[in-house]
Amino acid sequence: MSSIGTGYDLSVTTFSPDGRVFQIEYAAKAVDNSGTVIGIKCKDGIVMGVEKLIASKMMLPGSNRRIHSVHRHSGMAVAGLAADGRQIVARAKSEATNYQSVYGEPIPVKELAERVASYVHLCTLYWWLRPFGCGIILGGYDRDGPQLYMVEPSGISYRYFGAAIGKGKQAAKTEIEKLKLSEMTCREGVIEVAKIIYNVHDEAKDKAFELEMSWVCDESKQQHQKVPDDLLEEAKAAARTALEEMDAD
Amino acid sequence: MASKQPENSLLGPEADSQRTLYPNVTGTSVVALKYKDGILMAADMGGSYGSTLRYKNVERMKAIGKHSLLGASGEISDFQEILRYLDDLILYDNMWDDGNSLGPKEVHNYLTRLMYNRRNKFNPLWNSLVLGGIKNGEKYLGTVSMIGVNFEDDHVATGFGNHLARPILRQEWHENLSFEDGVRLLEKCMRVLLYRDRSAINKLQIAKITEEGMTISQPYSLKTYWEFSAFENPTQGAVGSW
Numbered sequence: 263m264s265s266i267g268t269g270y271d272l273s274v275t276t277f278s279p280d281g282r283v284f285q286i287e288y289a290a291k292a293v294d295n296s297g298t299v300i301g302i303k304c305k306d307g308i309v310m311g312v313e314k315l316i317a318s319k320m321m322l323p324g325s326n327r328r329i330h331s332v333h334r335h336s337g338m339a340v341a342g343l344a345a346d347g348r349q350i351v352a353r354a355k356s357e358a359t360n361y362q363s364v365y366g367e368p369i370p371v372k373e374l375a376e377r378v379a380s381y382v383h384l385c386t387l388y389w390w391l392r393p394f395g396c397g398i399i400l401g402g403y404d405r406d407g408p409q410l411y412m413v414e415p416s417g418i419s420y421r422y423f424g425a426a427i428g429k430g431k432q433a434a435k436t437e438i439e440k441l442k443l444s445e446m447t448c449r450e451g452v453i454e455v456a457k458i459i460y461n462v463h464d465e466a467k468d469k470a471f472e473l474e475m476s477w478v479c480d481e482s483k484q485q486h487q488k489v490p491d492d493l494l495e496e497a498k499a500a501a502r503t504a505l506e507e508m509d510a511d
Numbered sequence: 512m513a514s515k516q517p518e519n520s521l522l523g524p525e526a527d528s529q530r531t532l533y534p535n536v537t538g539t540s541v542v543a544l545k546y547k548d549g550i551l552m553a554a555d556m557g558g559s560y561g562s563t564l565r566y567k568n569v570e571r572m573k574a575i576g577k578h579s580l581l582g583a584s585g586e587i588s589d590f591q592e593i594l595r596y597l598d599d600l601i602l603y604d605n606m607w608d609d610g611n612s613l614g615p616k617e618v619h620n621y622l623t624r625l626m627y628n629r630r631n632k633f634n635p636l637w638n639s640l641v642l643g644g645i646k647n648g649e650k651y652l653g654t655v656s657m658i659g660v661n662f663e664d665d666h667v668a669t670g671f672g673n674h675l676a677r678p679i680l681r682q683e684w685h686e687n688l689s690f691e692d693g694v695r696l697l698e699k700c701m702r703v704l705l706y707r708d709r710s711a712i713n714k715l716q717i718a719k720i721t722e723e724g725m726t727i728s729q730p731y732s733l734k735t736y737w738e739f740s741a742f743e744n745p746t747q748g749a750v751g752s753w
Contacts, residue, residue, distance in 0.1 A: 331606040355606065359599060476608075488608050 275389045280386040289415035292395035293342040298430040301399040303410045303423040307479020308401030310339040311455040316470040329476045333358040336402025339485035341428045351445035371402035375411035383417025396425040403484040430462030448479035457499035532584035534637040538571045539710040540672030541582035541640040541641045546693035549721035550643030557712035572718045574725040576601040579615040581646035584669040586637035615644025615651040627659025639669035671708040676700035
């Protein structure tokens with residue numbers, strides 16, 4: 263698979279001779295093994311979708327939320343170790359309410375992304391901490407319009423108009439690049455995200471999955487919320503039809 | 512920079528300078544009643560600085576979440592602080608995004624705990640609050656004082672409203688008032704308060720909360736009548752006046 267660390271991978275405070283920090287790379291592997299998470303920036307907002315792999319048939323649908331609101335205007339979707347993700351979400355919520363309390367306005371998405379990224383990075387600097395085993399897609403709507411950021415376990419954060427992490431990220435990225443995002447509304451974006459997730463889901467390796475989607479757009483009054491049930495059903499139906507058409511070829 | 516305190520005080524040396532001892536900018540009565548579709552609440556827009564009517568554009572009623580309406584009399588800065596606490600409460604409630612939301616009963620309970628706990632620390636939030644709302648068809652109207660006394664009723668008032676408005680409401684309130692009757696009744700109460708409460712001003716708002724949401728009227732004034740014959744030649748027959 264990848265190169266063996268052989269002694270340079272025991273601590274996150276150790277560099278390898280070729281300048282890599284293996285512990286961080288291993289943390290990224292935890293993200294790569296999780297269900298796909300994608301986010302896109304449409305012309306009037308952000309849409310995020312998660313392929314929630316269902317571990318057991320006994321789980322209640324709608325439980326185990328993977329997308330969390332961080333403040334009224336922003337939310338984050340988590341891939342990788344769920345418990346690590348919860349910690350990051352809690353920290354992000356705290357940063358957002360603190361900013362609001364000090365500056366009197368909702369935290370700009372850029373600022374929030376920076377704070378989350380530096381918190382994730384913090385845990386890669388000390389040997390008594392381990393890196394977070396999760397990737398974050400952060401979407402929000404502030405004065406400068408809708409913005410999408412992605413934060414990796416290394417603490418890197420970039421702004422994107424389309425991002426994907428997890429198992430099917432390569433295939434998802436290809437699909438996203440085909441979309442004309444600047445002309446798409448969020449309503450249309452929801453359908454497209456559903457189609458992509460259904461598409462990249464590997465029926466052979468992983469049996470069942472649940473689709474969870476959220477948006478923050480003009481239609482939701484710039485509030486981050488779960489995609490309304492009727493639109494979600496419409497998206498799922500469109501995605502299933504698209505899959506069947508593909509299989510029929 | 513030690514502040515003066517009694518020798519038998521159990522609190523630390525700097526603690527006294529932090530505790531609320533008296534209010535500075537205050538609002539006067541709030542009156543509210545249940546009507547057919549929800550709650551109607553009235554409050555004037557005055558903020559008094561002692562005996563001076565210094566601020567005349569103070570909104571003393573605010574919507575809390577989807578289902579509640581909060582009106583406050585007393586210290587305006589403490590009211591703003593309470594709004595901040597409630598804003599955090601509603602924010603965390605919204606972030607669950609699970610189809611549930613805090614109703615007026617829950618908010619009233621939270622406020623009661625808040626006020627009572629501050630009172631126990633001898634550092635009260637110097638307000639009398641009126642919390643009304645409607646959730647799933649159930650109307651709720653309650654009040655909390657600065658010492659944590661709380662109760663719910665079909666009509667409530669704070670401050671002078673208790674002495675001047677409640678008697679009117681006890682006589683004339685009935686179940687399922689129409690919107691127009693409710694407003695008329697509130698205006699009757701506010702008019703009496705305007706005549707008799709020196710910290711009342713003739714600029715009020717009426718807010719209503721129903722299942723559809725909260726609306727608050729633009730500020731307006733009540734018509735008053737001063738042509739009572741007793742006011743003509745008021746000193747006639749009075750002994751020792753000028």
